[in-house]
Amino acid sequence: MNETDRGQTRGGLRSDQFSGLMLLALALYxxxxxxxxxxxxxxxxxxxxxxxxxxxxxxxxxxxxxLWGIKSAPLASMKWTEATRAxxxxxxxxxxxxxxxxxxxxxxxxxxxxxxxxxxERKRPLPVALVSVGxxxxxxxxxxxxxxxxxxxxxxxx
Amino acid sequence: xxxxxxxxLLGFSVALQPSILVYAFVGCLIGTLVGMMPGxxxxxxxxxxxxxxxxxxxxxxxxxxxxxxxxxMYGGSTxxxxxxxxxxxxxxxxxxDGYAMTQRGRAGPALAIAAIGSFVAGTLGVIGLMLLAPTLAxxxxxxxxxxxxxxxxxxxxxxxxxxxGSMLKTLAMAALGLMLGMIGIDVMxxxxxxxxxxxxxxxxxxxxxxxxxxxxxxxxxxxxxATAALPxxxxxxxxxIPSREEFRLSAGPIARGSLLGFMIGxxxxxxxxxxxxxxxxxxxxxxxxxxRFGQGAIEGVAGxxxxxxxxxxxxxxxxxxxxxPTSPVTAVMIAAIMVHGILPGPMLIQQQPELFWGFxxxxxxxNVVLLILNLPMVGLFVNLLRIPYAYLYPCxxxxxxxxxxSVSNSLVDVWILLVMGGLGYVLRKLGYDLAPVALGLVLAxxxxxxxxxxxxxxAGDYGIFLDRPIATTMLALGVVLFLFALKPLVFKGKDWxxxxxxxxx
Numbered sequence: 001m002n003e004t005d006r007g008q009t010r011g012g013l014r015s016d017q018f019s020g021l022m023l024l025a026l027a028l029y030x031x032x033x034x035x036x037x038x039x040x041x042x043x044x045x046x047x048x049x050x051x052x053x054x055x056x057x058x059x060x061x062x063x064x065x066x067l068w069g070i071k072s073a074p075l076a077s078m079k080w081t082e083a084t085r086a087x088x089x090x091x092x093x094x095x096x097x098x099x100x101x102x103x104x105x106x107x108x109x110x111x112x113x114x115x116x117x118x119x120x121e122r123k124r125p126l127p128v129a130l131v132s133v134g135x136x137x138x139x140x141x142x143x144x145x146x147x148x149x150x151x152x153x154x155x156x157x158x
Numbered sequence: 159x160x161x162x163x164x165x166x167l168l169g170f171s172v173a174l175q176p177s178i179l180v181y182a183f184v185g186c187l188i189g190t191l192v193g194m195m196p197g198x199x200x201x202x203x204x205x206x207x208x209x210x211x212x213x214x215x216x217x218x219x220x221x222x223x224x225x226x227x228x229x230x231m232y233g234g235s236t237x238x239x240x241x242x243x244x245x246x247x248x249x250x251x252x253x254x255d256g257y258a259m260t261q262r263g264r265a266g267p268a269l270a271i272a273a274i275g276s277f278v279a280g281t282l283g284v285i286g287l288m289l290l291a292p293t294l295a296x297x298x299x300x301x302x303x304x305x306x307x308x309x310x311x312x313x314x315x316x317x318x319x320x321x322x323g324s325m326l327k328t329l330a331m332a333a334l335g336l337m338l339g340m341i342g343i344d345v346m347x348x349x350x351x352x353x354x355x356x357x358x359x360x361x362x363x364x365x366x367x368x369x370x371x372x373x374x375x376x377x378x379x380x381x382x383x384a385t386a387a388l389p390x391x392x393x394x395x396x397x398x399i400p401s402r403e404e405f406r407l408s409a410g411p412i413a414r415g416s417l418l419g420f421m422i423g424x425x426x427x428x429x430x431x432x433x434x435x436x437x438x439x440x441x442x443x444x445x446x447x448x449x450r451f452g453q454g455a456i457e458g459v460a461g462x463x464x465x466x467x468x469x470x471x472x473x474x475x476x477x478x479x480x481x482x483p484t485s486p487v488t489a490v491m492i493a494a495i496m497v498h499g500i501l502p503g504p505m506l507i508q509q510q511p512e513l514f515w516g517f518x519x520x521x522x523x524x525n526v527v528l529l530i531l532n533l534p535m536v537g538l539f540v541n542l543l544r545i546p547y548a549y550l551y552p553c554x555x556x557x558x559x560x561x562x563x564s565v566s567n568s569l570v571d572v573w574i575l576l577v578m579g580g581l582g583y584v585l586r587k588l589g590y591d592l593a594p595v596a597l598g599l600v601l602a603x604x605x606x607x608x609x610x611x612x613x614x615x616x617a618g619d620y621g622i623f624l625d626r627p628i629a630t631t632m633l634a635l636g637v638v639l640f641l642f643a644l645k646p647l648v649f650k651g652k653d654w655x656x657x658x659x660x661x662x663x
Contacts, residue, residue, distance in 0.1 A: 019588045023330055030337060030352070037349055042618025047344040047351055050606040054337050061330035068326065078587065086379035090580055093375075093555060097572045100563065109556050116552035123548065135553055139560060147210050149564045 012076050016069025023062030031055040088120065104154030105144070109136035162288065169515030173523050178221055181214075182520050185222040186527045189229020193249075194237050194542055198554050200230035200470075201596075202374035204490050205366045206561030216498035217513050221520040223491050224474070228280055228521070231467045232528045233539070235272040239459070240265055240540060248466035251438040255451060255458030262454050266397035271408045271456055272463040273532040279416035279464035280525040283471025286420045287478070288518050291507065294479035298504040303611035304622050308629035308636075309482065310605045315636035316425050317594055325644070327590050335598020336605065338363050345603070346610060358570040365493050367562045367571040368599055369486050371578025372592045374558050378551050379583040398533060400456070408460035411441050415464030422465070423472020425484060437465035471521065477502055478514060482604070486596035493600075 034055060040046025096112040113132030117123045144151040172178060192203030203226050211219035234249035239256035252272065259268040301309070318328045341352045342362030353359035400408070415437045422433040441461040442451045451458050476482050481503030483489035492502055500510060507514045531539075562575045582592055616622035623629045 015588055019327075019585075019590070023334075026334075033352060037344075037351055038347075042613055044618075045610045045613055047347045047349040050609065051337065051340045051351065054333055054340065058330060058333040058337065061326055061333060065324070065326045065330060072589075080587070082380065082382040085382035086580075086583055089379060089382060089555070090576060093559065093576055093579075094573075096559065097569060097576065100559075100572070101569060105560075109560075112556060113552050116555070117549065121548040121552075127549075131549060131553070135556060139556070143210070143560060143564060148213065149209050150567060151560075151564070 012074050014069045014072040015075050015078055016072035017066045018069075018075050020062045020064070020066030020069055023065065024059050025062075027055045027059035027062055031059070085120070089116075092116065092120075101152045102155075104158055105151040106136045106140050106158060107154055109139070162292070165292075165511060165515045166288065166519060168511060169517070169519030170522075172217060172512050172516030173221070173519035178218060178516065178520060179523065181218045181222045182225050182524050183527050185225020186229040186232075186524050186531060189226035189231075190233035190236075190528070190531055190539060191542060192226060193230030193233025193235075194539060195550065195554070198557075199234075199373055199377075200227050201369050201487050201490065202558065203230055204487060204494075205370045205374075206557055208366055208490060208494055209561065209564035211494055212497055216495055216500050216510075217516045219494050219498065220491065220513070220517050221524075223494055224517065224521060225524050225527075227487055227491075228467060228470050228524060229528060229531075231470045232273065232276050232532050234466075235276070235459075235463050236269065236532070236536060236539060239268045239272060248434050248469075249463075251434045251462040252459055254438070255453075255455045258452065258454035259456070259459065264454065267400035267404050268456070268459050269536055270398040270400050270533060271404065271460050273529055275408065275412040275415065275460045275464035276467040276532075277525050277529045278412050279419055279468035280471055280528070281522065282416045283420050283423070283468040284518060284521045284525070286468075287471055287474050287521070290424075291475050291479040291514070294475060295504040295507045298480050300628065301504070302626075303608040303615060304626050304629040305632070306608040307605065307612050308623055308632040309480070310601055310608065312632040312636035313425075313482065313484065313601070314594075314598075315640045317597065319639040319642060324589070328594050331585075331590055331592065332594035332598040335595035335600075336602045337598075338368065338595070339599045339602020340606070345607065356570060358568050362603075363574060363599065364565060364571055365486070365489050365596065365600055366565045367574040368578050369490060369596050370558050370562055371575040372582035372595060373486070375555065375575060375579025376582030376586055376592070378555055379579060380586060381547070381551070398536075404456045407456050410444075411437070411457040411461035412464045414440065414444075415461040416468045419465030419468030420472040423469030423484075424475050433465040433469040434462035437461040474517075478506060478517075479504065481506070483597065483600050486593055486600075489596060489600035 030051065034048050034051045037048030037051070038046035039048045039052060092112060092115050096108050099108045099111070110132045113135060114128055117128040117131060118125065140151060143149045173182070188207065189200065189203065192198050192200065204223050207223065207226060211222060214222070231248060235252050235256065238249040238252040239260055242253045242257035256268045256272065259265060314329070314332050317332060318325045339362070341359055343350050343360050350360050415433075418437055418440070419433040422436065438451075438458060438461060441455075441457045442448050445451065445455070445457060447455075470487075473485050473488050476484050477488040477492060481492065481501060483492050495502055500506070500513065558575060559572055562571050563569070565571060585592060612622055613620075623633055
């Protein structure tokens with residue numbers, strides 16, 4: 001018996017049940033946060049009125065998705081083969097975002113590209129250096145210098 | 159009619175100015191390249207180019223962005239036919255028979271028919287836009303807040319009905335988008351809602367970080383790990399000419415795809431994607447030899463390619479005439495025009511005739527440019543596909559960060575981009591369509607304002623939507639479609655997707 005079959009026999013959580021319940025949880029959270037805003041009246045709806053309608057609608061949809069999701073694929077059988085790499089990519093981008101205004105656009109992009117091409121994709125050093133330096137300088141020149149979009153510079157003016 | 163032609167002449171006097179011609183060409187060129195690159199569809203392309211249009215005049219800005227949009231529709235077919243990789247989602251159906259033709263050594267005619275079909279559909283679509291948008295805009299002058307509320311609700315119901323996936327999931331995503339649109343200062347009361355103490359969120363969540371995150375970054379995360387460059391065929395110019403039989407077989411699908419695509423394009427949702435699926439299903443159903451589909455039937459290329467281009471043009475009708483986006487792409491384009499202080503809507507055509515008619519005329523020019531770009535130069539463009547994906551995706555990611563940051567020089571936008579990228583990745587893995595999120599985000603302020611104004615007008619009586627004939631008709635239509643969409647959920651039976659033969663794709 002393979003993993004998928006075992007998942008189906010065990011009757012574990014289904015993917016649609018999981019996502020539906022997540023949406024319901026989100027709706028409940030937003031509904032809780034919405035207490036801070038006055039609902040107003042029907043004649044004069046307040047800032048909390050529309051969010052409340054949406055929370056009820058999203059919650060209902062989440063519940064229906066979960067209820068109808070009994071025949072969807074078991075959550076355990078879903079393949080997340082690319083997930084580790086996806087998380088690494090997102091974390092690298094997050095670090096770059098944190099660094100962007102601190103060390104400037106060009107250094108950040110060079111570092112990010114070196115990480116992607118050199119560490120993650122294991123490309124040879126020369127192409128990595130050429131692409132990372134070339135991309136960051138060329139994009140800075142086009143966007144920053146030609147189109148006059150202010151891009152962050154490092155504390156050293158670079 | 160005479161007035162229309164006079165206006166069109168005015169449009170051509172604008173569109174044929176050298177500066178506009180150059181930007182139309184640049185837009186088409188960028189669009190073609192963007193359409194060919196997996197992970198960088200028209201939406202991401204337009205969003206990334208948005209900051210570059212801030213310094214341009216509004217006509218040039220919209221001509222440039224529209225060129226990217228329909229250029230991407232053209233470009234997406236090249237990778238589908240040559241590599242079986244849809245450059246963007248609307249080209250998925252082209253992969254099936256387009257790639258089968260490539261395997262049989264008929265890549266050239268497949269590319270030619272895709273380009274000719276796109277040209278015909280694009281041109282017919284512009285004629286439709288030219289005739290329909292001013293009439294619709296005139297009609298929309300009668301709209302008050304209740305009509306706008308009904309129109310937006312009808313749009314969301316149609317979106318759910320036309321969605322390729324689960325209706326419940328589509329509606330949930332639309333609600334999620336609408337909720338994202340609630341973030342920021344409430345214009346009627348001045349309250350700052352759901353900002354989590356982040357000052358930048360007072361202005362709300364921008365469409366660019368959300369769109370680029372959901373569609374660009376999530377695509378890259380899904381494709382993480384794909385590194386190999388595929389062998390690429392480079393068809394020569396003389397190999398592009400289709401046979402007489404191929405022309406004959408393509409004529410009907412091109413005509414039907416153009417009409418169908420334009421009509422679907424007007425209604426909300428991922429129209430260009432849906433139209434190509436529906437067109438493929440219809441052509442297979444109409445064919446005397448449906449067994450040829452999937453084996454390299456030219457009709458399977460001609461129909462979907464024409465439909466997605468016509469839909470791309472059709473989407474401009476409600477955008478220009480009503481100021482309402484029917485797709486994330488038109489939502490970003492509305493944002494681009496609004497930066498220049500111009501509000502798309504019923505008054506636009508009267509108050510800014512140069513912009514509207516210049517835009518229409520530039521689309522005629524753009525279609526010719528694209529035909530020239532996509533036939534003789536296809537061999538040149540396919541060189542782009544030789545770049546290994548391992549080199550391509552880091553650069554695309556850097557562009558996503560750069561483009562998002564450039565819109566308002568805000569790191570908060572880049573954080574939103576990354577959160578949306580991660581969220582989009584998970585949602586796509588779980589089978590959710592993301593277009594309604596982007597659409598809901600843009601429609602939220604309009605829907606909230608018109609609903610609250612309607613209730614204020616009627617002293618809190620929801621009956622106002624039933625007292626006004628236009629609003630009632632639109633709501634009734636929306637509810638009927640909603641019930642139709644519910645039918646397959648409640649009663650076991652085939653829905654329209656099965657009817658057009660999409661169940662086997």
